[in-house]
Amino acid sequence: MIESLRGVGYSVETAVADLVDNSIAASARTIRLDFHFDGPDSWMTLLDDGRGMGPEELRSAMTVGGRSPLETRSSGDLGRFGMGLKTASFSQCRCLTVATLPESGALSVRRWDLDYIARPDVNEWRLLTGPSAGSEARLAGLASSVSGTLVLWERLDRITAGLTHDRRSQDAFFAMVARVEQHLAMVFHRYLEGPGARLRIHVGGAARLRPWDPFLSAHPATxxxxxxxxxxxxxxxxxxxxxxxxxxxxxxxxxxxxxxxxxxxxxxxxxxxxxxxxxxxxxxxxxxxxxxxxxxxxxxxxxxxxxxxxxxxxxxxxxxxxxxxxxxxxxxxxxxxxxxxxxxxxxxxxxHRGAYGKRAPVSDLVPAWLSATGRRGVTYRVNRDHPVMSRVRENLGHHHESLEDLLRIVESTVPVQRIWLDAVEQGEVQSGAEPLDPDQIDAMERTAKALIDHLTSRVGLEPTLVRARLLATEPFQNHPEVIDRLLPPSTETP
Structure with missing residues (x-):
């Protein structure tokens, strides 16, 4: 049965997180994780400063299914089935040792050894007392504690399979440690956050683990x-x-x-x-x-x-x-x-590209492109009502049909799939709001000047309205500094 518990489906990250759950339930404020690389003989310890356990409580904690999932738990208890310590540990190691020290109490040490249980001359599930031979020093971290618990994983067969003592194996081992750090920073970020954080986690003697807030809660643009x-x-x-x-x-x-x-x-x-x-x-x-x-x-x-x-x-x-x-x-x-x-x-x-500063409402934005959904899916076309497009068509007069021919070619060849693949593979494609090079600045200023002249001289708009319209029009809305130079807020003429 114990061997079957190894297939529950834990990763090393989720298994370690289950150990942290137990420490939090024991009122720990500080947790120290140490991963020691020694090829196939690598080992790991978790040490907390929680309240510790007496001998009988430790024995119960080491019993598979020692608590019913239907049992009412305290509001701070992160346990679920009473099996987390054992199943999480067995999923990664073949030898689990737990040493615990309650305040004003004596040290207790218990151990599950799956290799011992598997021996043909052993016909019982025996919970052993004390660490395995030669591992006594690995419990030393608890010696200077007032109270707390130390979990020791040895014979990490699920972690060290295929590892030797070479550099590649060492790199793979510590890459796994980095994944554990990242996972803990995410899973327990609410415990780790703020100056009055409820929990500190240290991995390998490093500074306290930095929480990962998935919501960027402190960012002003969230x-x-x-x-x-x-x-x-x-x-x-x-x-x-x-x-x-x-x-x-x-x-x-x-x-x-x-x-x-x-x-x-x-x-x-x-x-x-x-x-x-x-x-x-x-x-x-x-x-x-x-x-x-x-x-x-x-x-x-x-x-x-x-x-x-x-x-x-x-x-x-x-x-x-x-x-x-x-x-x-x-x-x-x-x-x-x-x-x-x-x-x-x-x-x-x-x-709409998240331009800096206050943006025009999406409903007021004049886009350069429009999309429409039909029987053949989504299609894209150039916005004929865009101010720049309107000015160009007016300047062309009866030659505007040539412009229409060009626009239809552009619209029928929009590389939608290529753009999508680039966005997925690269994480982001150029949005149009990036800093401009000098040539791009000159081109945008020329276009903006011509449009300002058209809207003030021929359409008859006041400069303040022209400025507001440009700041709500792509691509100028992404580069308000260009409009500021040509038409400052307090200026009556460009």
Whole structure:
């Protein structure tokens, strides 16, 4: 049976996160993870400063299924089935040792050794006492603690399979450690955030782990919706949507970091929290109307937070790995409605390039391109009512038919698939709001000057109205500095 528990489906990242859950449940404030590379003999420890356990509590914690999932848990308990410590550990190692020290108590050490249990002369599941021979020093981190627990993983067969002592193996091992760090920074970011953070995690003696906020909550260009509290089976949930800033409003490091572990497209959607611990990082939870939503490029700036307590476990169908949750039927309509609204705004921000500063409302924007949906799908055409287009057609007079011929060729050959592939493969294509080179500045200024002259002299608009119109017209809305030079806010003439 114990061998079968190894196939539950944990990754090393989710397995370590399960250990952190136990530390948080034990009121730990600091957790130290150490991964020691020694080829196939590599090992790992997790040390916390929680309240520790007495001998009987440790024995119960090491018993498979020691607590029922139906048992009422404290509000701060992140456990679920009473199996996390064992199944998470067995999924990665063949020897699990737990040493624990309660305040004003004695040190207790228990060990599961799967190789010992598998011996033909052993006919019982024996929970051993003390560390394996030669591993005593690996428990030394607990010696100077007032209280706490140390988890030791040895014989990491699922992690070290195929590893030797060479440089390539070492690089692969520490790449795995980096993935663990990234996962913990995401899953426990609500515990790690702020000057009064509830938790500190250190990996390999490094500085405290920096939390990964999927919503860029502190960025001024992030657009949050109000927090909603919704009655639901198993207890009320909290719901909030976020539209993240466009690429043009983020520096390179912030954009790269906000992309998360799997990239912008994969990280869109719902983030489901149980007691502030992240269970689901992205995806649309099978919601969507009229068809189920999938992760698509235009909606990559849309993210939503859903939070519930551990009393909602059954209603949300939380699995043993705490990596799957399904919304109860009663809350799906509201989740769908808010997500649809957030997706709509996110698509507008994505499509309209997130220009710096105050933008014209999307409904007032004069786009250079228009889209239409017909029987053959979406088609794109140049906006004939764009001010620049109107001026050119007027200047051409009866020769404007040649311009129409050219526009039809351009419209019939828009490389939609190529643009889409570039966006998916490169993460972003040039949006038109990037800094201009000198030649581009000259060309834009010439076009703007001609348009200003046309709108003031021939159309008869006041300069203030001309300025407002240009700042709501592509591509000038992305480069207000060009308009400022030609038509400053306080100037009556260009």
């Amino acid at each position: 657009e949050p919706t109000p927090v909603e509290r919704i009655p639901a089976p198993g207890g009320a949930i909290q719901l909030q949507g976020f539209v993240l800033p466009h690429r043009d409003q983020l520096d390179d490091e912030t954009w790269r970091r906000a992309a998360g572990r799997d990239g912008w497209v994969s990280q869109q959607g719902f983030y489901v929290y149980r007691n502030d611990r992240l269970l689901v990082a992205g995806g649309w939870l099978g919601l969507g109307e009229p068809r189920v939503w999938t992760r698509e490029e235009p909606f990559k700036l849309a993210r939503l937070a859903v939070s519930f307590s551990n009393s909602g476990d059954a209603a949300w169908e939380v699995d043993i790995r705490k990596s799957v949750a399904r919304p109860p039927r009663a809350v799906r309509p509201r989740l769908t409605a808010l997500a649809d609204s957030v997706r709509t705004v996110a698509r507008q921000v994505f499509a």
